[in-house]
Amino acid sequence: MAGLFILARTMGAETGQPAWGYLRAFAEAAMVGGLADWFAVTALFRHPLGLPIPHTAIIPENKDRIADSLAGFLQSNFLTPQVVARRMAGLDVATAAGGFLTAPRGAQSRVTAGATSLIADILESLDRDKLGGMAKQALRHQLDRIDLAPLLGQMLTAMIADGRHLPLIEALLSRTAQTLEANEDLLRTMIHDRANGLIRLVKLDERLANAVLDGLYKLLAEAVVHPDHPLRLKIVDGLEQLAHDLTHDPVMAARVERMKAEILSNPAFTTWLDALWERARSGLLAAVRGGGSGGAASAQFAIALADLGTALQTDPRLRLLVNRFSRRTLVGIASRYGGQIVRLVSETIRRWDARTVTARIEGAVGRDLQFIRINGTLVGGLVGLGLHALDMAL
Template identity: 60%
Template sequence: MKMLAPPRPAASPVHPARRMRIAATGMLIAMAALFLAARATVHLHPAVGFVQAFAEAAMVGGLADWFAVTALFRHPLGLPIPHTAIIPRNKDRIGDTLALFLRDNFLTPAVVARRMQRLDMAAAAGRFLASPSGGDGRLREGASRLAADILEALDQERLGGMVKGAIAQRLRAMNLAPLIGQALEAAMRDGRHAPVMDGIILWADRTLEANDHLIRQMVHDRSGKILRWTGLDENLSNAIIDGLRKLLADMAQDPGHSLRLKAEEGLAKLAADLQFDLEMQARVARIRDEIVDNPAMQRWIDGLWEQARSGLLRAVRDPGKAMAGRLGEALHQLGATLQRDARLRFLINRFARRAAVGATAAYGDSIVKLVSETVRGWDAGTVTSRLEHAVGRDLQYIRVNGTLVGGLVGLAIHAVDTLL
């Protein structure tokens, strides 16, 4: 049975700069071959002299431009000729110059403010939010994939730790006592505490009814022999239980009952202490910290972060679904408002402009320093390779043009010499 040969690996594509360098070198070699052929046959006809002159001058022009182009990136033929390998020798100065160029032309507050002045970011955002299905859907899908990749690529333990730490820190930073005191005071002022007190009284009545045997047992144990022998302990227990039930019934029926008013006074004092008593606030803060440090609370925060992360991933992976719910409806309304309200657009654009200018003023020098230090950190071979790949194709065109122009100049000089 004939065995199939394994497929050959696909050849890697040739970089355009390298392909152009091969073409320029091939043209130089062709001019050299043409010169040798013309020189060997120049005696056959006078016109061959023109071909020889063209080829000879083309070789000179091509070699001169080859030397100039090569001297930018390396030593020609490996010879340490002065003023060659210009880019590797001056990479640090190139990095500093590039950084200064960025700073002077892009990263100054005045330049950023001037460019941001021409941008209407609010209107663009409004058009996108009002009609997200329009336009280029690839942009939205690409942005969604990028956001999902960023979320998945981040270190989840570190990011989750940062988020959970921020939540716990925010909880610890909250001064809960004044908030609770204000809420209690407002509830009492509007009478919203009355149902709560009624519920407490009802709970106390039911608890008393369910546990009256405990009171009877306590009275029986503490009574003397005479009371137990005469059965008066049972009468005393009944009197105590009936008195407590009547007290609770009176408190439930009479909002102005003295004990109920005392309880309300206690609540009012508690509300004032929560707002103004530093000792009470410190006590509430200790309770708050104990709750935050409780393992159950930590598990709740962990679950909160996981739910938030999962929700974000679902939203960015399926932006169309996310835009179809209530959030999408709210975003559509926001987009329509941005398109209608010129003042809101002005405020948003001004905020974006000020934010960009502030970021430039605060971090522009850091970005410039980063560019300079990054280029300084590259080795000479990396700088040479990247620049040669970026502009090498155009430089090889210089070699081709130099070969052709040199040949034409040589042809013109030979023609003048022949005619004279």
């Protein structure tokens, strides 16, 4: 525009044509408009020509205030509970999550691979002894807190009520008969040793042993065959009495607690816990690390996630619960932590140096800054042209 102004001024003086006057007025005003917009745009980001003119370099000089204003704007317009609740009311989070988990290209496989890998990394990175000590201590603490006697009494009562004690009684009777048969010679010797001399003299000790053993075999065989045998009924009565005592008798409860305490304090129990923890840890690691793309645990986890995705898409009640939970969770986050979130934005901008703020904002606006200068030039030129025409008309 400066070159055009010089050309129009020179040619107008030489030729005297009024058209050069219009061109000169346009170029002169356009030059002023372009310089004014250059100054205005430059003053936003830096001092024009490096001169410390007041009210220039507006963004660098006021970046802290801009950061606070931006944070306040975000909190007021995006992170209020009302805005989040209104936005979440139109979102079906459950269906979206279900579609992701049932995606045909294996979206859930990425989730399962990441989850199983994370579990394995945690197990391998944490100290084995410390982690095992925590797990064993927690298990021991839970066992110590269990009131064992009533629990055993309730289990025994339920077992008797369902008839699950009958196979146990039959197995006990059969095992007793097998033990008796295996130790028959020992029993005969005991009867022979305890018989007096007269019985041994007349050889009645052998008949006595046969009679005792035959009677025991017959008793056990009849008890196994007949459900209403007095021996079986006696065992059932004993089990019912034991269940009652375990549930209601303080003396029995104290005895069971003493036995539990003795077991927990036994070194053999500690050794058993050590072995149990190591097997569990090794098994879990093998499950999540072994077998191709994550092992059996990963495959089962993937199936479970796919089933969950299907349920989220087809079960209206589950979908309602998940959407309600997600809405309440995000509203709660906005209510409790909205201030901290926007404070993070504000503090981040505050930590930027002035050059960084200027470069990022100027880069975000981009070519529009050049068009502002061009538009200012053209608008100034048109205004100058109009004013010149009005002056000529008057």
